[in-house]
Amino acid sequence: MTTKIETRTRKVPAQDAGAFAVPRLDQQLCFALYSASGLMTKLYRPLLEPLGLTYPQYLAMLALWQRSPSTISELGETLGLDSATLTPLLKRMEANGLITRRRDSADERRVLVEPTAKGEALRASMKDVQAGLACGMRLEPEELKSLHRTLTGFVAKLRDVASAS
Numbered sequence: 001m002t003t004k005i006e007t008r009t010r011k012v013p014a015q016d017a018g019a020f021a022v023p024r025l026d027q028q029l030c031f032a033l034y035s036a037s038g039l040m041t042k043l044y045r046p047l048l049e050p051l052g053l054t055y056p057q058y059l060a061m062l063a064l065w066q067r068s069p070s071t072i073s074e075l076g077e078t079l080g081l082d083s084a085t086l087t088p089l090l091k092r093m094e095a096n097g098l099i100t101r102r103r104d105s106a107d108e109r110r111v112l113v114e115p116t117a118k119g120e121a122l123r124a125s126m127k128d129v130q131a132g133l134a135c136g137m138r139l140e141p142e143e144l145k146s147l148h149r150t151l152t153g154f155v156a157k158l159r160d161v162a163s164a165s
Contacts, residue, residue, distance in 0.1 A: 043136050047129045051122055057093055058129075060086075061115065064099065065123055069114040071104070098122070 025031050041055045048058050056079075063078045064070060070078070076086045090113060093099045098119040104110035115122075137144065 043133060044129070047132045051125055051129075052096060053098075053122070056081075056089055057098070060089060060093065061098065061119060061122060062126075064113065064115050064119070069112040071110045071112060072101075073110075075113055093119075 044055050044058065048055060053061065059079055060075065063075055067074070067078075072083055072086060072090070075081075075090075076083055079086070081089075090099060090101060094101055097116055099113055099115055101111050101113050104112050134144075139147070
């Protein structure tokens with residue numbers, strides 16, 4: 001004969017869960033940055049969709065317009081993406097006629113990436129994307145510049161820490 005034992009559990013508030021006080025989510029810098037990144041992507045989506053670009057593709061095109069041709073490793077370093085993430089993205093962009101990938105004749109191990117004529121033609125539309133985004137931001141130009149300076153400095157420091165570890 002088996003006996004059924006009833007147990008009752010009481011919900012423990014998060015702050016009483018243990019000796020270590022877990023920081024609140026809304027007080028975490030990492031969560032604020034994660035949320036901001038997601039919301040930026042969301043704001044860009046309706047501006048980029050008519051151009052046939054995703055947000056990561058947009059960033060790749062910006063990098064390529066700045067420096068082209070680029071190797072996959074150079075592009076990955078610029079975007080902060082590894083080749084396992086970047087290669088499928090570039091394959092989709094190539095299939096859409098935005099970029100070409102070719103072996104470097106000086107070093108067959110290197111793959112060079114550059115925009116096609118169709119990819120270059122998108123550059124003219126970026127003014128509209130930036131204008132549309134600026135309208136949706138509700139920040140003054142000086143606030144945007146200040147935020148950009150702060151985040152750029154923060155990213156540089158994080159890269160230093162990441163490369164040291």
